[in-house]
Amino acid sequence: MTVVKRFVAGAVCPRCGQMDCIRMYRDDEREYRECVRCDFEDSQRLDGATDPEELQTRVNRAKPVLDPGERPIRFVSNPAGKDGKH
Template sequence: MAVQKRFIAGAVCPRCAEMDRIRAWEQNGVRYRDCVNCDFFEQAPIEEEAATELETRVNREREEQRKNTIQTVRILDPRSR
C-alpha cells in the first residue's frame, strides 16, 4: 500500500523559504518531510513525548502577537502597606 503524503498548510520550507510546499508522511516509525519546490528532505524518528510543532504562518503570527501585547502597569503606593 502506498504511503499518503500530505501537504502542511502554512509550513515554510527551511531551505527555499517557499510557503505551502512541504509534504509530510510517516513510514516504519520514521517521520519524513520534503519540499516539492527544492531538494529539501528531512527524516526523524517518531518520538511520542517530544512532538514539536512545525513553524507555520499561524503560530508565527501568534508569537508576534504575544510579543506585541499591551500589558497594564499598576503603580503601587508604598504607604498602603
C-alpha cells in the same frame, strides 16, 4: 502499503523559504518532510530517540596538532627504474 503524502498548510521550507510547498509522510519508524520546489528532505524518528552520531573515522576527524619540533614523515617514491638503475 501505499504512502500517503500530505501538504502542510502554512509551512515554510527551511531551505528555499517558500510557503505551502512542504509535504509530510511516515512509515513504521520515521516521519519525513520534503519540499516539492527545492528537493529539501528531512526526517525524524517517531519514538523521539535521537539518531546515532556519525562514527569517527580518519576522514571526519580533525587533523592532529603536532608538538613544537615535530614534523610529519614524508615518503618519497624510489627514483630508480624497474631494473634498479638510475
